[in-house]
Amino acid sequence: MIVAEQKPLDEIRQMITPYEMVLILGCGTCMTVCDAGGEREVSFLHNSLRVAQAKSGNGTHTFSEYTLKRQCDPEFLDLLTDRVSDVDAILSLGCGIGVQAIAERYPEVSVLPGVNTSFMGMTKEMGVWDERCAACGDCRLAETAGICPITRCTKGILNGPCAGTKNGKCEANKDMDCAWLLIYKRLEGLGQLEKMRRYYPPRNFRAIPRPKRIMSKANIDVGGEGDG
Amino acid sequence: MANSLFEEKLYSNEFLVTTEVGPPKGADVSETVHHIDLLKDKVDAINVTDHQSSVMRFPSLGGCLLVKEHGGEPILQVTCRDRNRLALQADLLLSYSRGICNVLCLTGDSIDVGDHKEAKPVFDLDSVQLLKMIRTMESGTDITGNELKGAPKFCIGASVHPEADFIEPQLVKFEKKVAGGAQFFQTQGIFDLGSLRKFMQYASQFNVKILAGIIVLASARMARYINDNVPGIIVCQDIIDELAGVEKGKGLQKGIEIAARLIRTIKEENLCHGVHIMAVGNEGIVPDILEAAELAGVRP
Numbered sequence: 001m002i003v004a005e006q007k008p009l010d011e012i013r014q015m016i017t018p019y020e021m022v023l024i025l026g027c028g029t030c031m032t033v034c035d036a037g038g039e040r041e042v043s044f045l046h047n048s049l050r051v052a053q054a055k056s057g058n059g060t061h062t063f064s065e066y067t068l069k070r071q072c073d074p075e076f077l078d079l080l081t082d083r084v085s086d087v088d089a090i091l092s093l094g095c096g097i098g099v100q101a102i103a104e105r106y107p108e109v110s111v112l113p114g115v116n117t118s119f120m121g122m123t124k125e126m127g128v129w130d131e132r133c134a135a136c137g138d139c140r141l142a143e144t145a146g147i148c149p150i151t152r153c154t155k156g157i158l159n160g161p162c163a164g165t166k167n168g169k170c171e172a173n174k175d176m177d178c179a180w181l182l183i184y185k186r187l188e189g190l191g192q193l194e195k196m197r198r199y200y201p202p203r204n205f206r207a208i209p210r211p212k213r214i215m216s217k218a219n220i221d222v223g224g225e226g227d228g
Numbered sequence: 229m230a231n232s233l234f235e236e237k238l239y240s241n242e243f244l245v246t247t248e249v250g251p252p253k254g255a256d257v258s259e260t261v262h263h264i265d266l267l268k269d270k271v272d273a274i275n276v277t278d279h280q281s282s283v284m285r286f287p288s289l290g291g292c293l294l295v296k297e298h299g300g301e302p303i304l305q306v307t308c309r310d311r312n313r314l315a316l317q318a319d320l321l322l323s324y325s326r327g328i329c330n331v332l333c334l335t336g337d338s339i340d341v342g343d344h345k346e347a348k349p350v351f352d353l354d355s356v357q358l359l360k361m362i363r364t365m366e367s368g369t370d371i372t373g374n375e376l377k378g379a380p381k382f383c384i385g386a387s388v389h390p391e392a393d394f395i396e397p398q399l400v401k402f403e404k405k406v407a408g409g410a411q412f413f414q415t416q417g418i419f420d421l422g423s424l425r426k427f428m429q430y431a432s433q434f435n436v437k438i439l440a441g442i443i444v445l446a447s448a449r450m451a452r453y454i455n456d457n458v459p460g461i462i463v464c465q466d467i468i469d470e471l472a473g474v475e476k477g478k479g480l481q482k483g484i485e486i487a488a489r490l491i492r493t494i495k496e497e498n499l500c501h502g503v504h505i506m507a508v509g510n511e512g513i514v515p516d517i518l519e520a521a522e523l524a525g526v527r528p
Contacts, residue, residue, distance in 0.1 A: 154338050155309075157354035160401035162335045163389035163416050164459030171459035172340035184397040196400050199407065202313065202357045202371070 001030040001122070002095045003129045004115040006041060009048055012091065015112045016049075019089035020060055024049075024114070025080075025102070026067030027094035034129055036115045037093025039067040045093070045114065071098025077105045084109050137207035143195050145186035150203075152179035158200040160184075232329040233301050234273040235383035238412055238437050243495050244502025245523055246303065246414065246439060247514050248275035249295075251286035260286070261294055263511040268300030270515055272527055275303040275332060275414070275504070279310065281458070282342025289319055292328045303385070304328050307336025312352035313361065313371050320365065324380030332385045332414060333358040333405075337459055355386055356401065359408035385412035388438075389460055390427035391420060399430065406434045414504040417443035417454075420464045421493060428500055438500040444487045444507045444517065447479035448472035484513055488520030495523070 016022050024042050032038025042065045053059025066083055068076045071094030080102075084090065089110040092099045096117040103111045119131035134151045140158070141148060150156045154172040161180035164171030170178050187193050208214070230236035237244060249263045267274055276291030292302035304323050306316065320331070339349040353361065361371045368379040386405040392398045405413075413431075418424050418440045431438055443461070445451050448471040451463040467486060474482045491503050507514050518524045 154340065155335060155349065155351045155354070157335060157351060159354050159356040159404050161397050162355075162459075163387060163392060163398065164337060164341075165392070165394070166460055166462065167393060170338075172338040180397055181394055184394075184400070193400070196397070197403070199356065199360070199404055202353050202361075205352075 001033055001120070002097070002117060003034045003119050003121045003131070004031060004036040004095050004117045006036050006045070006093065006115050007113070009045075009052060012045070012112075012114055013049065013052060016061060016089060016091060019110065021062050021064070021087040021089075023083060023087040023090045024063060024065045025071065025090050025092050025094065026065070027071045027092075027098050028067050028069045029072075030095060031093055031098075031115065032067075033123065035127070042067055042093060045091075068094075071095075072101050074101070074105065077101060080106070136203070137212065138204060140200070143198070143200070144183045145190060145192065145195070147179060147183045147186060149179050149183060152177075152182070158203065160196060230383070231381040232383045234303065234330045235411070237272050238383065238501075242272075242502075243523075244273075244437070244439060245271045245505065245518065245527070246273045246275060246502065247271045247505040247507065247511070248277055248303075248305075249291060249511050250277045250280050250509065251288065251291040253283070253285050255286070257286065257290075257294060260291060261298065264295050264298045264300055266512065267514055268295065268298060270518055270524065270527060271505075272502070273301040273303045273330060275305055278305040278307045278334070278336070279342070280337075282309065282337045282339050282344065284342070284344055289323055289328070292323065293326060296327055301330070302328050303330040303332050305332045305334060306358065307334045308351050308353045308355065308358055309336030309339065310350055312350055316353065316358065317361070317365065317370055320362065320382070321376075321380060324382065329381065330383045330385070331362065332387070333362070333410070334387055341457075341459060356404045356408045359384055359386060359405060359410055363409040383411055384409060385414060386410040387416060387441075388413045388427075388431075389416040391416065391418060391423045391462055392460065393462065395423075395427075402431070403434075406436055410436060412437040412439065412501075414439045415441040417441045417461050417463075417506065418490065419443075419462070419467050421490065421499070424494070424499055425497075437502070439502040439504040440490075440494050440500050442487050442490055442503050442505045442517075444505065444510060444513065445471060445479075445483040446510060447483075450479075480510065480513065484517050484520055487517045491517070491521040491523065495521070 024046050026037050026039050026042035046063055046065045070076045084106055091112050091114045093114040099111050099113045120133040121129050121131040124130045136150050154170055165178040168181050170176040187196050252260055274295050276288040278288040279285055288305050292304045295302035333355050335355040339347055362384050368376055388402045389398050448468050451468045454461050454463055471482055505514055
């Protein structure tokens with residue numbers, strides 16, 4: 001899933017300053033799971049903004065709130081049409097994709113990001129999310145025992161550890177495991193160390209040129225243009 | 229024919245001594261030049277570091293040009309942290325064209341340990357890929373396979389860490405570097421000769437030259453700082469205790485003594501093919517170490 005963190009309240013207040021009617025829009029998928037922008041966070045943020053406005057005594061905003069099942073999906077965005085007709089700005093608590101999907105669908109409304117989209121990852125434990133995939137477009141997890149060196153090694157290197165590792169931790173962050181040590185141990189356990197002894201050539205950063213688009217095979221077969 | 233004076237010496241069975249200078253943080257190169265003049269005739273080659281510890285400085289290529297201009301034998305340190313494959317190849321072409329033909333290929337420290345923590349880390353290549361890229365360039369094409377008008381020739385090396393606290397994956401990488409074309413290795417700082425002996429027992433099966441890295445410590449505080457902050461390097465407790473036991477102001481003297489003792493033992497036991505002295509900021513004392521290690525004298 002995509003993991004994000006809500007922006008600081010001061011930054012959000014600064015962003016919404018020019019707008020009177022503001023719709024705080026949550027996202028019911030990834031942002032709900034990572035506690036950054038689901039229904040609950042929308043409600044908390046709504047309250048915080050109202051309280052902050054009342055305390056400062058100079059606010060002129062009128063807030064509304066709503067949470068879509070998914071902001072990045074055109075079929076769900078249609079549900080917004082009635083709600084956006086009288087707003088000046090949408091404060092989206094969706095990820096960067098959600099914000100852009102709304103901007104594309106509603107060209108006449110300002111869209112503001114309420115979260116900082118951080119990475120693709122997983123829930124490690126209650127309230128802790130760890131990055132796991134860099135979406136590099138050229139997955140090599142078969143060669144690295146299911147542990148991604150592009151994401152989990154701070155240098156993203158392919159041929160083994162650098163010499164900076166100490167106590168099994170990364171030189172960039174003493175709390176972070178050295179990915180290559182993890183890979184070595186797991187390959188050893190699987191009896192597949194020969195995979196680490198292989199030479200891996202430099203990455204192909206053109207695996208899919210940026211910005212990336214994937215077309216469904218079905219669409220290609222029938223010559224369709226497919227946006228999905 | 230050898231590609232450089234250093235390469236010629238590498239295969240001469242002499243006990244080699246290399247050292248390194250860190251270029252200045254700024255445009256004033258007078259101190260660096262002073263160190264180059266001081267060291268050029270006392271060692272077999274001088275490495276010039278490439279933004280050591282990810283701290284932005286005068287470039288290694290510029291430092292190597294100074295070494296060359298002043299009659300020394302430079303080793304260009306190249307890291308993959310700051311340049312993609314285009315920039316690396318361009319620098320190597322420039323380097324070769326100016327007669328700088330020894331290259332130490334490194335991945336490079338993480339951006340996070342340096343003084344530009346917000347910069348974009350590049351790491352388009354790693355050290356093994358860099359070695360192989362150089363061998364490709366020597367064969368007459370760039371890394372993508374396009375023909376080069378004039379192929380460079382280098383003597384290339386890499387680093388290895390015999391004292392890594394989890395050595396096996398380091399050795400896997402060492403073997404990839406050997407296969408990638410590394411001719412010589414300058415090790416990370418060695419403090420415990422036991423690990424060097426063990427490493428050399430293993431490494432002697434490969435046709436490469438190993439120079440043991442000697443870091444000169446100036447105090448117990450510096451040793452502890454290294455253990456806490458310098459990637460990978462571990463100063464053993466014996467040496468910290470030895471440094472802590474001297475009176476104030478005598479730390480560097482003790483550090484010189486320790487470095488010289490390590491070098492003498494390495495040479496006497498014929499442990500490896502030479503040493504690489506890293507005086508980190510105290511380049512001026514390298515002649516004293518050589519004197520104490522009984523290695524002083526002009527090296528033609």
